[in-house]
Amino acid sequence: MAQFKEITAELVVHVASLARIELRADEIKEFQGHMAKVLAHVEELTSVPTDHVEPLFSPMRENPEFYVDGRAQRNDEVRPSLGTEKILRNAPQSELNQFKVEAVIEES
Amino acid sequence: MKNSDIHSLHLGLKEKKISYTELLAESTQAARKSQTNCLITSTLESAQESAEQKQKAGLPPQTYLDGIPFTLKDLFVTENVRTTAGSMVLYNYIPPYDGYVSKSLKEAGALLVGKVSCDEFGMGSTNENTPFGVVANPLNPAFVAGGSSGGSAAAVVEGIGHFSMGTDTGGSIRLPANFCGLVGFKPSYGRVSRYGQIAYASSLDQASPVGKTVLDIACIMEQITEKDPLDSTNAPLGAMKIVDHLITQKKDYLAGKTLGVEKSFLEALNPDVKKELEDALRVFEKNGVKIVDIKLPHLKYCVSTYYLIATSEASTNLARYDGIHYGYRHHHAGDLENTYRQSRTEGFGTEVKKRIILGTFALSSGYHDAYFKKACKMRRLIAQDYDQAFKQCQFIFAPVCASTAFSQGAGVKDSFQMYMNDLYTIPVNLAGLPGLALPFGKGQSGLPTGFQLVAPRFQDEELLKFGHAFQKGVK
Numbered sequence: 001m002a003q004f005k006e007i008t009a010e011l012v013v014h015v016a017s018l019a020r021i022e023l024r025a026d027e028i029k030e031f032q033g034h035m036a037k038v039l040a041h042v043e044e045l046t047s048v049p050t051d052h053v054e055p056l057f058s059p060m061r062e063n064p065e066f067y068v069d070g071r072a073q074r075n076d077e078v079r080p081s082l083g084t085e086k087i088l089r090n091a092p093q094s095e096l097n098q099f100k101v102e103a104v105i106e107e108s
Numbered sequence: 109m110k111n112s113d114i115h116s117l118h119l120g121l122k123e124k125k126i127s128y129t130e131l132l133a134e135s136t137q138a139a140r141k142s143q144t145n146c147l148i149t150s151t152l153e154s155a156q157e158s159a160e161q162k163q164k165a166g167l168p169p170q171t172y173l174d175g176i177p178f179t180l181k182d183l184f185v186t187e188n189v190r191t192t193a194g195s196m197v198l199y200n201y202i203p204p205y206d207g208y209v210s211k212s213l214k215e216a217g218a219l220l221v222g223k224v225s226c227d228e229f230g231m232g233s234t235n236e237n238t239p240f241g242v243v244a245n246p247l248n249p250a251f252v253a254g255g256s257s258g259g260s261a262a263a264v265v266e267g268i269g270h271f272s273m274g275t276d277t278g279g280s281i282r283l284p285a286n287f288c289g290l291v292g293f294k295p296s297y298g299r300v301s302r303y304g305q306i307a308y309a310s311s312l313d314q315a316s317p318v319g320k321t322v323l324d325i326a327c328i329m330e331q332i333t334e335k336d337p338l339d340s341t342n343a344p345l346g347a348m349k350i351v352d353h354l355i356t357q358k359k360d361y362l363a364g365k366t367l368g369v370e371k372s373f374l375e376a377l378n379p380d381v382k383k384e385l386e387d388a389l390r391v392f393e394k395n396g397v398k399i400v401d402i403k404l405p406h407l408k409y410c411v412s413t414y415y416l417i418a419t420s421e422a423s424t425n426l427a428r429y430d431g432i433h434y435g436y437r438h439h440h441a442g443d444l445e446n447t448y449r450q451s452r453t454e455g456f457g458t459e460v461k462k463r464i465i466l467g468t469f470a471l472s473s474g475y476h477d478a479y480f481k482k483a484c485k486m487r488r489l490i491a492q493d494y495d496q497a498f499k500q501c502q503f504i505f506a507p508v509c510a511s512t513a514f515s516q517g518a519g520v521k522d523s524f525q526m527y528m529n530d531l532y533t534i535p536v537n538l539a540g541l542p543g544l545a546l547p548f549g550k551g552q553s554g555l556p557t558g559f560q561l562v563a564p565r566f567q568d569e570e571l572l573k574f575g576h577a578f579q580k581g582v583k
Contacts, residue, residue, distance in 0.1 A: 012465070015465050015468050015469045015472065016461075016465050016468075018468050018472065019423060019427075019452075019464050019465055019468040020430075020445075020448045020449050020452050021449070021452050021453055021456070021461055021464065021465065022449055022450075022453045023461075027458070027461075030458075031461070031462060031465060034462055034466075034523060034524055035462075035465070035466060035469070037524045038415060038466060038524060038527075041411070041412055041524075042412040042415070042416060042479070044409060044412055045409060045412050045413070045482055045483070045486055048406070048409065048486065048489070050482060050485035050486065050489070053485040053488050053489060054485070054488055055481055055484030055485045055487070055488060056484055056485075056487040056488040056491055057311065057484055058297075058310075058311040058341065059296075059297040059298065059311065059491075059539070059540025059565065060297065060298050060341045060343070060540075062491075062540070062565075063298070063343065066298075066343055066344055071340075072340035072341075074337040075337075082204050082205060086204040087204060087433075089202065089204065090200075090201055090202060090203075090204070090433070090434035090435070091433060091434065092431060092432070092434070092435075092436075092437035092439070093437070093439075099432055099433060101432060101444055101447065102441060102442065102443050102444050102446075102447050103443070103444075104443075104444050
């Protein structure tokens with residue numbers, strides 16, 4: 001099952017980076033230990049043969065009777081939306097009725 | 109009135125033996141005296157206004173919940189009331205809309221008195237994983253209230269509202285209910301709309317009430333089970349009609365029912381918990397329930413299965429917290445990429461980061477099939493174990509936890525060890541079944557013990573009838 005040899009500090013930092021999270025040195029150590037423990041425990045699953053088992057992703061997929069061709073249906077009705085003013089009230093920064101972020105394209 | 113059940117309070121309001129404002133005043137007092145740190149945001153002022161309006165109008169209550177004070181776990185979005193998910197990431201988030209649960213309970217006339225604490229995004233079993241501070245067990249402050257819906261359970265025991273809505277992804281309502289001597293009900297997956305419920309693991313999350321009796325739970329369920337077109341995973345079963353059944357239930361209701369027990373589950377319990385559970389089984393037997401031996405061979409793999417699936421789903425769900433549209437932002441990060449990184453790094457707590465990183469790993473290229481997909485196959489085998497067992501019995505009896513409430517500090521010390529405690533609650537979420545945690549007896553620490561009953565998918569009404577009959581049988 002598992003292809004990795006060990007959970008290295010580099011691996012932890014890499015995965016954290018994929019998730020846009022930065023870790024302090026002490027956290028790297030703690031997370032490394034935690035991940036190693038969890039993944040060692042998870043190894044137990046390799047002893048169960050599952051080649052012919054269909055994965056169960058969500059319990060509702062087991063209830064096709066509630067869906068039409070596998071899709072939930074509702075009336076195609078126009079509903080009022082919340083509107084820009086309400087939405088922007090929670091924006092950390094906004095300007096001209098838009099979300100404001102740090103510059104994406106550098107000025108030349 | 110603090111110890112009255114919702115149905116009695118309803119009758120009291122109806123017959124004008126108590127007033128809406130008197131009833132609320134008790135919760136206000138309780139909130140002032142609270143010792144558990146369960147409240148994050150108080151909404152007593154608006155509850156007071158509503159109670160006064162109801163009093164002035166002089167109308168009898170329109171639903172079982174009309175005029176009944178309650179609290180919401182801070183994972184349910186509430187229009188114009190701060191909703192934090194127990195996280196720094198949302199410390200200043202004021203939702204522009206009501207989610208399904210908030211809206212339904214408001215429409216039923218229930219009075220929201222506050223938003224209560226929980227482990228950050230529902231991730232934890234002790235209500236210690238939150239910058240808002242640990243929630244103490246209301247029965248003994250040296251212990252935790254349990255998690256993740258610890259604030260919900262503590263509030264009900266303290267009398268801050270007569271019920272609370274929590275959520276249950278891997279036991280988050282059943283465990284705190286068990287630790288605090290309350291009834292916690294996780295409905296079948298899909299029975300209550302998740303619209304406006306801040307997501308942790310979408311295929312497992314379910315809105316779940318906690319109250320003092322099964323009858324209380326029934327009064328709540330009737331108000332939150334309409335089909336909601338805004339959640340495509342919400343089953344179109346319509347509003348439950350259950351309260352009248354429970355009130356008129358015959359005394360010999362339990363006679364002839366079959367209850368499955370996996371014996372090995374009881375062996376692993378602490379002796380004090382085990383003794384109480386055996387006593388509970390004897391109560392069932394005395395009332396004519398037939399106890400059946402069952403086997404659930406794949407359930408021992410549930411912790412591995414759950415922590416792969418739940419963290420994978422969490423890593424995608426929590427990708428939305430990027431500091432751009434709402435919530436915490438690290439200002440002046442230099443560029444957009446660093447805005448994401450710094451906002452997430454500073455916003456999320458340690459346990460949440462652990463789960464995001466584990467989930468990101470389980471979903472990453474090269475590991476997806478070995479971890480996430482493998483876990484989903486295990487999930488199927490666990491669900492099939494239950495299907496098999498339910499051929500032999502109508503309900504299943506199981507522990508909620510091997511021990512009574514944990515001491516404070518246990519949850520933050522070793523999160524891996526803490527995951528192991530979820531052994532009895534998470535298989536129910538994996539299979540999407542309804543689970544009802546009932547209090548029964550006391551352990552060595554003097555804190556409550558209890559057990560859970562499990563029923564086949566969408567047999568929620570039958571499960572509540574069975575649980576109610578047990579509570580009446582004990583009396």
